[in-house]
Amino acid sequence: MRDGDITAIAKWLVGQGLAGATETDLVTGFCARCVEGGLAVSRGLVLIDTLHPVYEGRAFNWHDAGGEFTEHFYGRSDIGEAAQDWLRSAWYHIVETGCGDVRRRFFRGDPCDFNRLQGYCDEGHRDYFAIVTPYSQEDAFGLMDCVYSHWMTREPEGFSDADIAALRRLVPILALAVKGPSLARIARTLVEVYLGRDAGARVLSGRISRGVADEIDAVLWFSDLRGYTAISDTAPPGEIIPLLNDYAEAAISAIDAAGGDVLKLIGDGILAIFKADDRAEACRCALAAEADLRARLTELNARRAAEGRPATTLYLGLHVGAVFYGNIGADSRLDFTVVGPAVNEVSRIAALCRSADRGVLLSSAFQAAVPEDERAHIVSVGRYALRGVGRAQELFTLDETA
Template identity: 55%
Template sequence: MSVKSSSIAEIGQWVVARGLAGASEADLLDSFCARCREAGLRLSHGLVIIDTLHPTYEGRAFWWDLTQTNENRMIEYGPTNTGEAAEKWRRSSFYHLLQSGEPDMRIRIGQDLTADFLNLDRLRSEGHTDYIAFVHRFDRDGSIGEMDAVYSHWTTTHDDGFADDELEALRTLVPSLSLAAKCMSLVRVAGTLVEVYLGRDTGRRVLAGQISRGVAERIHAVLWYSDLRDFTAISETIPPEEIMPMLNAYAEAVISSIQSEGGEVLKLTGDGVLAIFNAEIGTQAGHAALRAERAMRLKVEALNQQRAADGRPVTEVYLGLHVGDVFYGNIGSGDRLDFTVIGPAVNEVCRIATMCRSAGRLMLASTDFIRAATRAERQRLVSVGRFALRGVERPRELFTLDRYHDGDPAGHAN
């Protein structure tokens, strides 16, 4: 069966259209391979790999196989520059192509028993007879971090391997497929970056085009501001290389707790965290903030136990909770903007958190926050007195959580 040249041209046009339209990379690969087989390419397996820009994952791999399974057709992989992962990478055909500068490499795996690249033995045992790998590199200006190429390999189980016209068809089509995969991945990278650095809701707003200076929305929100007790003093007593890991460990406990309850982290200021819970939905926002506080205390308690066992310094989280109207939007210069919240309520919640030290409490909440809590929660919030807050006109009555149960670290700052 020969490859239909007219079908190859149609597949190329289809790939371009899908890349412009945007879709899942796994679905793109699935449909691409199905169309190739209809055109006469006797594909049995395909794999596409592209690095990404993500704080946890180095890249993503997508595959298609003629034998349909229920396996996930996409995996996200971690760093490949250390340990066993680095060794596997150096044994791959892709690494060989990068080192040699060649655009592709064909191996008749049904006949060549000497090639020692990763996974060839597995492919041979599964009945694949022919293999071709590609690396489509990006120029420096077209790269983002480690995202500098698209890697792919293709196999057949036909006894005679790939015919010449099949190899030519793959050399014609895979560059377009790689470009489409890059387009889709760039959209994902943009989403990842704005979410990681701006927050989920803020990131969506920015990607939706809300980037004009001065454009802001007035919202009613539960405000969360927390920082670490005595972190500055602790950081002056420990080796510099331990400061960042310590800060990251406690930040993970705080931020993950906020996000798990639907809160939006807006700002990280050293050891401080500013977040909001949308108060338009009434007491649910206050309830969510208290649930986040509870989750955070449990995580910090577990973290402190581990750090103490390792002989490392420990701390606690001071937290202020408040409710008020704020302006949520873009502030800054024409070419350097920050998407955040401003208003007197933001200043007040920061002052409330600062007052935790003087009040000897780990958590303080305003009268306005009490009104945003459920009736049951209000019964657990007890007054600790009236305090003068710097920059706030009148003294404010502040509240803290009574202990959940004996031994729980929710209330007092020891």
């Protein structure tokens, strides 16, 4: 590969990185341009760790069978078979020895002493080059402290010295370009996981100034666990976090599936909203989430009972009203949430589930906004005074026999 080709590829990578190209576009474009420039790459794989509650990182895999490309998330590499694969990999050897890169010339009879090398050799690849491109410790983000990559060729005499020199020059530029979209994806993941989808999108759009809030109409959901205090007092300490996670997973999954946004996890409590541009539709969505949650709890409780673990259910309050939705707090610590009298009311309604001996309580405003065809199974439970609310109001519940 000539210097002019290397310079052109480097310039392209920088331009694409500045333009916000995806990792997929960067890797596929890089491989195609290497081939066009005379560096006969037959296969390229780029791995970059991430910061995600489920996945450890993402892999981008290109090979010369029609420019075929795949990308996927990968899970933890420190347990099970994945851990053994990692310990047998060329990248682990590079990290442990600090050698920077590793080459195996299959055409010369070099050993296939790292994981999967024999398979690559059997596929007809003649030369293998693996490299680890580190970021500085100050720039590391969670596990994302480097880019792992490997490159192969089917050329009978393998990579030339000039090819290897070109890869050593270009791969760090590719790693830097890939870092941009990977960091953007981490930012989106973090705000969605910790703030919720809608609140996260608003924060990333630039709504981060204290006091910036919109008045919106919303269905408000507040739920907490029935008998949580008694369970936490009697259950083994190691059971408490798994119990909270199991029931939060059921509730959050049901809310998400119905189009709601979870804003807060408060101990065993969950505050969520269904934005109500159309109140009737938002109420319908909240009721769909409640029905979905009941089905999930039935399955969850059967499983936990079979395992001999504590099981319970949720109290749920539903209300609809105007709230302020935005940033509240100090300049150095903000919370994107909802505030207003309606938020206080829904928490009080949920708290009344205990004394009313009902799993679900609906406000009169919610009942009035429910579509007519959904009201057949909504029944009154009488008037109640809500603590901290100036007037008593009629509350409703769901009659599942209707």
